[in-house]
Amino acid sequence: MESIKEFYLTGEGFSESRLYEMKMLCREFFPGADIRQDPCDCNLIWKDGVWTLTEKNGRILRTKAAGRTDAFGNLGGDLEKNREKVGLYSLLKEQTGKEIPWGILTGVRPTKMVYEGLEHGLAPDEIKKTLETGFLLRKDKANLAVEVAQRERDLLQNHRGTDLDLYVGIPFCPSRCAYCSFVSYDFHTLGDVMERYTTALEREIRSCRSMRGKRRLRSFYMGGGTPTALTPDQLERVLYAVQESFGFENLTEATVEAGRPDTIDKEHLQVLQRFGIGRISVNPQTMNQETLVRIGRRHTVEDTRRAFALAREMGFDNINMDFIVGLPGEGLQEVAYSMEEVEKLCPDSLTVHTLAVKRSSRLREEGQTDAILGQTETEKMIRHCAETAQRLGMHPYYLYRQKNMAGNFENVGYSLPHKECLYNIEIMEERQSILAMGAGAVSKFYEPERNRLERIPNVKNVEEYILRVDEMVERKERRFFI
Numbered sequence: 001m002e003s004i005k006e007f008y009l010t011g012e013g014f015s016e017s018r019l020y021e022m023k024m025l026c027r028e029f030f031p032g033a034d035i036r037q038d039p040c041d042c043n044l045i046w047k048d049g050v051w052t053l054t055e056k057n058g059r060i061l062r063t064k065a066a067g068r069t070d071a072f073g074n075l076g077g078d079l080e081k082n083r084e085k086v087g088l089y090s091l092l093k094e095q096t097g098k099e100i101p102w103g104i105l106t107g108v109r110p111t112k113m114v115y116e117g118l119e120h121g122l123a124p125d126e127i128k129k130t131l132e133t134g135f136l137l138r139k140d141k142a143n144l145a146v147e148v149a150q151r152e153r154d155l156l157q158n159h160r161g162t163d164l165d166l167y168v169g170i171p172f173c174p175s176r177c178a179y180c181s182f183v184s185y186d187f188h189t190l191g192d193v194m195e196r197y198t199t200a201l202e203r204e205i206r207s208c209r210s211m212r213g214k215r216r217l218r219s220f221y222m223g224g225g226t227p228t229a230l231t232p233d234q235l236e237r238v239l240y241a242v243q244e245s246f247g248f249e250n251l252t253e254a255t256v257e258a259g260r261p262d263t264i265d266k267e268h269l270q271v272l273q274r275f276g277i278g279r280i281s282v283n284p285q286t287m288n289q290e291t292l293v294r295i296g297r298r299h300t301v302e303d304t305r306r307a308f309a310l311a312r313e314m315g316f317d318n319i320n321m322d323f324i325v326g327l328p329g330e331g332l333q334e335v336a337y338s339m340e341e342v343e344k345l346c347p348d349s350l351t352v353h354t355l356a357v358k359r360s361s362r363l364r365e366e367g368q369t370d371a372i373l374g375q376t377e378t379e380k381m382i383r384h385c386a387e388t389a390q391r392l393g394m395h396p397y398y399l400y401r402q403k404n405m406a407g408n409f410e411n412v413g414y415s416l417p418h419k420e421c422l423y424n425i426e427i428m429e430e431r432q433s434i435l436a437m438g439a440g441a442v443s444k445f446y447e448p449e450r451n452r453l454e455r456i457p458n459v460k461n462v463e464e465y466i467l468r469v470d471e472m473v474e475r476k477e478r479r480f481f482i
């Protein structure tokens with residue numbers, strides 16, 4: 001049953017969304033399994049308050065009733081749904097012998113639950129206990145969720161729901177990584193597209209300037225893609241348009257995700273310095289050359305060391321590095337080597353992602369998902385990274401989970417004190433408006449009075465974006481001019 005490749009799930013009275021959540025919980029036990037529309041060898045049926053697991057011929061393998069009503073301490077919204085999830089979790093745990101680190105939490109940010117608890121006046125220890133006993137989180141995960149949420153709350157204490165963040169997306173990269181699911185084009189294949197894109201983006205940025213209204217600006221974040229894939233001149237034009245329209249001097253932080261080390265050179269860094277960009281990322285993902293080749297990043301480990309040293313030499317004192325745990329062909333030994341190398345460089349923050357194999361990635365298309373999702377070493381690798389971050393004097397300050405992550409774990413941002421990226425927290429917690437510009441960028445309009453967030457996406461395709469840039473502005477105008 002542990003190596004189940006397909007399953008069928010049905011529930012008496014379940015809505016579409018309830019059914020979806022239950023299926024997502026099953027996926028945590030059966031990574032990569034297909035969800036069938038008709039009964040198969042593994043059938044999960046909710047009826048009359050009981051879960052039943054049957055084989056295709058109807059033979060009952062196991063049954064389980066819903067969880068206890070009093071275990072959730074007013075957290076997590078829909079009580080009935082949570083009770084049903086606990087029943088399903090317990091049944092699958094008994095059947096497979098597996099324990100899922102984040103228990104029944106699917107489709108909800110762990111820190112959101114902690115905020116809810118704090119707002120109800122619960123003490124951190126009470127919240128941890130409820131997460132463990134009600135939502136079946138493992139102790140270390142409950143501790144992590146509470147620690148990160150408390151830190152986030154401290155970091156965002158001056159934040160107001162009426163503030164505004166700016167995001168600019170550059171959807172170009174020097175090659176496409178095998179696991180990439182972002183909007184990103186290999187710029188070697190594009191002719192004059194980057195130039196036309198820069199012009200369209202300048203136009204969108206300038207047209208959005210009055211949407212700020214009376215809002216206080218907080219953060220500027222330029223991501224992608226790889227912003228430094230632009231030529232220094234194009235990068236300068238985009239940053240100038242932002243400066244002219246919104247002013248960097250009002251911002252509390254400005255980040256450019258330089259990202260791919262093979263795009264980072266003195267000219268690009270000088271442009272960033274001219275605009276006062278305080279925080280950059282130099283993202284190795286791994287310090288093992290063979291893995292870089294395997295995942296199609298087409299830069300070298302030496303590029304990473306060179307780019308990092310150059311940025312330091314030029315005075316950048318807030319550099320983040322991203323790593324991915326669970327890359328194909330990597331085990332504890334490879335991750336330990338990457339961490340050894342990172343300790344020599346001493347970045348200011350470290351973001352440790354667990355590989356998520358998404359539908360639009362080449363890894364998924366090539367069917368390499370089983371080997372990756374089934375990795376048993378993921379846990380040890382994650383722990384090793386956490387220990388490295390701790391040795392570097394960092395603390396965890398943001399946390400999120402995605403679908404299809406290796407071993408059902410999480411992504412964690414670690415940082416030295418005062419080097420955290422507030423934008424990273426804000427984008428996860430979704431309690432602030434973000435004015436986002438560029439192909440594939442998603443603006444978020446937040447109404448604090450109703451605690452309601454609306455997403456306003458730009459088109460993803462670059463040619464479409466260039467053609468329809470005025471429409472992208474109009475889409476935002478409808479919400480941001482109120």
Ligand code: SF4
Binds near residue numbers: 175179181183226
């Ligand atoms: S650097 Fe990032 S955005 Fe670019 S291809 Fe790789 S994963 Fe995608």
